[in-house]
Amino acid sequence: MNSQQPRHVEHQQTDKGYVPVYTTTVVAQPWADYTATDHDVWRQLYERQRALLVGRASDEFLVAQDAMGMTPDAIPKFDDLNEVLRAATGWELVGVEGLLPELTFFEHLANRRFPVTWWIRKPEQLDYLAEPDLFHDLFGHVPLLMNPVFADYMQAYGRGGVKAHGIGPEALVNLTRLYWYTVEFGLIQQNDGLRIYGSGIVSSKGESIYCLDSDAPNRIGFDLERIMRTRYRIDTYQKTYFVIDSFEQLMQATGPDFRPLYERLASQDSYAAGDVLDSDQVFHRGSGEGWSSDGDV
Numbered sequence: 001m002n003s004q005q006p007r008h009v010e011h012q013q014t015d016k017g018y019v020p021v022y023t024t025t026v027v028a029q030p031w032a033d034y035t036a037t038d039h040d041v042w043r044q045l046y047e048r049q050r051a052l053l054v055g056r057a058s059d060e061f062l063v064a065q066d067a068m069g070m071t072p073d074a075i076p077k078f079d080d081l082n083e084v085l086r087a088a089t090g091w092e093l094v095g096v097e098g099l100l101p102e103l104t105f106f107e108h109l110a111n112r113r114f115p116v117t118w119w120i121r122k123p124e125q126l127d128y129l130a131e132p133d134l135f136h137d138l139f140g141h142v143p144l145l146m147n148p149v150f151a152d153y154m155q156a157y158g159r160g161g162v163k164a165h166g167i168g169p170e171a172l173v174n175l176t177r178l179y180w181y182t183v184e185f186g187l188i189q190q191n192d193g194l195r196i197y198g199s200g201i202v203s204s205k206g207e208s209i210y211c212l213d214s215d216a217p218n219r220i221g222f223d224l225e226r227i228m229r230t231r232y233r234i235d236t237y238q239k240t241y242f243v244i245d246s247f248e249q250l251m252q253a254t255g256p257d258f259r260p261l262y263e264r265l266a267s268q269d270s271y272a273a274g275d276v277l278d279s280d281q282v283f284h285r286g287s288g289e290g291w292s293s294d295g296d297v
């Protein structure tokens with residue numbers, strides 16, 4: 001097998017669009033097979049994002065990324081990062097071919113394993129890729145696993161996912177929104193202003209600027225139940241970002257059993273991605289400029 005080709009197993013049409021499904025086993029990172037072009041894509045993306053993220057990403061993110069020993073020089077070896085990560089928080093990276101089925105993904109997180117896609121995008125895809133690749137997973141997700149509180153939150157999320165999977169599809173929809181609006185697209189309030197911690201943002205040049213600088217999106221205080229009722233966008237920048245005041249706030253929110261919450265939410269309508277409610281703590285009310293009226297999921 002040519003290890004430069006991720007092994008697609010099948011594709012499935014879902015309510016979130018066309019979703020590729022890959023071989024679901026853990027695979028060794030074929031580090032020796034990365035080409036000079038692959039390393040150069042990593043370098044370009046790394047340098048561009050780090051320059052942009054100083055003053056935009058949360059302090060925790062930047063400190064953690066440096067502490068891991070990630071550099072632009074070459075695609076890091078998972079084995080090297082794992083030595084640092086295991087010592088810091090007991091997490092480890094495992095190589096995968098791409099997106100995993102939900103339950104498999106949750107089980108990895110519940111056991112403090114973070115699946116990282118081993119392949120990296122092509123040079124012509126620097127600005128956008130529809131699915132996670134190595135840059136999104138490694139640059140975006142992995143650094144905060146060095147933070148003890150965030151690391152515990154990710155495990156709690158995985159355990160919650162295993163539970164929700166057993167409860168049913170509606171519970172999973174609610175829980176997935178929490179992941180989307182925190183792990184992927186979360187903002188945090190620091191003493192010196194709003195900062196980014198979501199992986200979907202830090203791995204995107206355009207959204208790293210838009211989420212903080214644009215008047216268009218809402219910026220609203222974190223509220224667990226509100227988030228679980230809120231649809232989101234997978235094809236455009238977010239209409240709403242939710243702002244936490246600390247990672248402890250996230251961890252505390254996941255403390256209680258979500259089952260009564262799922263039961264309550266089952267009888268309630270969801271909110272559109274761009275809605276602002278009277279009960280919201282509004283940091284910024286979006287102008288809505290450029291929003292399309294449909295396409296929430």
Ligand SMILES: [Fe+2]
Pocket residue numbers: 132136137141184199200
């Ligand atoms: Fe992600």
